[in-house]
Amino acid sequence: MRILTAQAIADEGDAEVLGHRLPPDSKAARARCGVVPQLDNLDFELTVRQNLSVFARLYRLPRGERAGAVDRALAMANLGERADSVVDELSGGMRRRLLVARALVHRPELLLLDEPTVGLDPQVRAELWGLIDSLRSQGVTILMSTHYIEEAERLADEVAIMAEGRIVARGRPAELVAEHVGRDVVEVYGPPRELEAAEAQAEGAGFATRRAGPVLAILGTERSNGALPSGYRRPASLEDVFVLLTGEEVE
Amino acid sequence: MPARRVRASAATSAGESAAVATAPASPPPGGAAASRVRRLEPAAIGAVLSRELAVFRRYWGSTTFSSVVEPTIFLLAFGFGFGALVSQVAGLSYIEFVGTGVVATAVLFSSVFPGLFTTFVKRRYQRTYEALLAAPIDVEELVTAEVLWLAMRAGVYGAAPLLVAMAFGLDPSPGMLLVPFIGFLTGFGFAAFGVTIAALAKSIDNFNYVTSSVITPLFLVAGAFFPLDALPGWAATLAEANPLHHCVELVRDAVFGLRPGADLLHVGVLLAFALVMWRLAIWRLRLRLID
Numbered sequence: 343m344r345i346l347t348a349q350a351i352a353d354e355g356d357a358e359v360l361g362h363r364l365p366p367d368s369k370a371a372r373a374r375c376g377v378v379p380q381l382d383n384l385d386f387e388l389t390v391r392q393n394l395s396v397f398a399r400l401y402r403l404p405r406g407e408r409a410g411a412v413d414r415a416l417a418m419a420n421l422g423e424r425a426d427s428v429v430d431e432l433s434g435g436m437r438r439r440l441l442v443a444r445a446l447v448h449r450p451e452l453l454l455l456d457e458p459t460v461g462l463d464p465q466v467r468a469e470l471w472g473l474i475d476s477l478r479s480q481g482v483t484i485l486m487s488t489h490y491i492e493e494a495e496r497l498a499d500e501v502a503i504m505a506e507g508r509i510v511a512r513g514r515p516a517e518l519v520a521e522h523v524g525r526d527v528v529e530v531y532g533p534p535r536e537l538e539a540a541e542a543q544a545e546g547a548g549f550a551t552r553r554a555g556p557v558l559a560i561l562g563t564e565r566s567n568g569a570l571p572s573g574y575r576r577p578a579s580l581e582d583v584f585v586l587l588t589g590e591e592v593e
Numbered sequence: 594m595p596a597r598r599v600r601a602s603a604a605t606s607a608g609e610s611a612a613v614a615t616a617p618a619s620p621p622p623g624g625a626a627a628s629r630v631r632r633l634e635p636a637a638i639g640a641v642l643s644r645e646l647a648v649f650r651r652y653w654g655s656t657t658f659s660s661v662v663e664p665t666i667f668l669l670a671f672g673f674g675f676g677a678l679v680s681q682v683a684g685l686s687y688i689e690f691v692g693t694g695v696v697a698t699a700v701l702f703s704s705v706f707p708g709l710f711t712t713f714v715k716r717r718y719q720r721t722y723e724a725l726l727a728a729p730i731d732v733e734e735l736v737t738a739e740v741l742w743l744a745m746r747a748g749v750y751g752a753a754p755l756l757v758a759m760a761f762g763l764d765p766s767p768g769m770l771l772v773p774f775i776g777f778l779t780g781f782g783f784a785a786f787g788v789t790i791a792a793l794a795k796s797i798d799n800f801n802y803v804t805s806s807v808i809t810p811l812f813l814v815a816g817a818f819f820p821l822d823a824l825p826g827w828a829a830t831l832a833e834a835n836p837l838h839h840c841v842e843l844v845r846d847a848v849f850g851l852r853p854g855a856d857l858l859h860v861g862v863l864l865a866f867a868l869v870m871w872r873l874a875i876w877r878l879r880l881r882l883i884d
Contacts, residue, residue, distance in 0.1 A: 347726065349726055351883060373728075375727075379723060379727070381720055383719060383720035384724075385644070385647075385648060386719070387652075395647075396643060399640040399643050400640040400728040400729075401729065
């Protein structure tokens with residue numbers, strides 16, 4: 343993400359954003375992008391509206407368009423009623439929405455979201471998902487990095503799974519799930535010894551498994567003819583793909 | 594080991610997923626700049642300055658308070674303390690001598706300390722620079738705007754001691770109108786010096802080394818409170834290299850009568866100091882902000 347805003351220079355390879363080569367043309371690229379950082383960097387002593395006005399100017403909106411752009415961004419993030427509150431007085435969720443609004447004030451063609459929901463409680467995260475989804479339906483292209491696989495599965499049209507800095511799989515969430523895991527997963531709960539036995543049994547029958555703490559997940563069980571440990575059946579998810587492709591390498 | 598598996602599913606450092614939500618139709622480009630890529634664009638500098646101004650509106654009271662009260666205390670302490678012992682210094686009454694000298698220390702304090710502390714806080718704790726650099730702003734424009742802002746402040750606040758000194762009996766003179774410009778030029782160099790040190794410092798405690806070993810000597814050996822002729826020869830020579838000394842001399846000449854030859858030299862030294870520090874600040878902050 344830092345490479346895309348030219349705050350980091352790639353050691354190797356080329357980077358291009360919206361047809362602008364980085365870093366030489368990064369300024370032109372940055373003018374067309376909006377960035378939601380992972381860590382809050384709002385001006386906490388300014389009001390909501392002032393934060394947006396400053397960025398309307400930083401992104402070179404003509405003087406006459408700034409006030410309108412700020413109002414539009416306030417409306418998108420549903421912050422109209424708090425426009426004159428100082429950022430310090432806002433809740434965590436409102437601050438997040440303001441960060442998104444700030445990234446949208448100049449109508450960027452590409453929105454970069456760097457783990458936007460890290461550390462948020464579930465309600466706030468859901469609220470932010472709603473905002474991201476409405477942007478998407480309005481035609482804004484969004485590039486988002488996340489560790490919450492569920493979030494990628496729900497929001498994204500296309501997912502790239504990365505491990506150690508490389509893309510290991512890329513595609514639509516449903517296609518990735520179908521390709522790498524299958525349709526169904528059986529989860530077995532039990533003490534470690536039983537899980538080990540179940541794991542051996544499933545692998546003996548040719549099924550991939552993954553362990554998540556006290557749970558053993560057996561993947562692609564729709565292909566089974568009955569010779570599997572019994573457990574709780576659920577649909578396969580993108581998280582299964584993610585762990586399958588990256589998890590075993592995690593140390 | 595279950596712990597290993599748990600970490601795997603929580604997906605900490607090694608794995609990350611990037612999600613691309615592409616919409617069917619791309620919106621028309623907004624009013625954003627198309628491709629005006631130049632160095633030191635006035636629009637970029639103006640935008641960063643406007644941010645500073647917005648933030649300054651929140652805390653101008655405390656800054657203004659200290660910039661008026663501090664010279665008043667200096668003038669009271671030195672004026673009544675030393676003034677009782679010395680009536681004439683370098684051909685001036687002591688209040689005239691200190692009243693003009695304190696301009697330089699006001700300029701120094703209102704430029705170098707914000708240069709140090711606010712730069713460090715904005716870089717390290719508030720991550721303001723990360724936000725600004727994600728916009729079409731380069732480090733060069735960022736540093737230039739920040740230093741310009743502090744220099745303007747130093748120019749304005751540098752004039753405060755003169756107003757205070759007038760209340761204590763300093764006669765107004767038309768040359769005083771030059772003082773804010775001298776303050777601006779001096780403040781530019783010292784603000785950039787502060788930014789450079791803030792870019793180099795690993796922690797805010799590192800500033801103590803600079804404050805004790807650089808700023809305090811510069812402040813004392815500038816000829817603001819006592820004339821430098823009394824110093825041993827080597828110290829007087831060293832003081833010639835102190836930009837603040839040139840600021841002090843220039844302010845006194847502006848107030849009591851310009852000496853074109855000497856004053857051009859003072860302006861030259863201050864200009865060179867400002868230019869060198871400006872480039873150093875850009876260089877060091879770029880190294881710090883861009884990986």
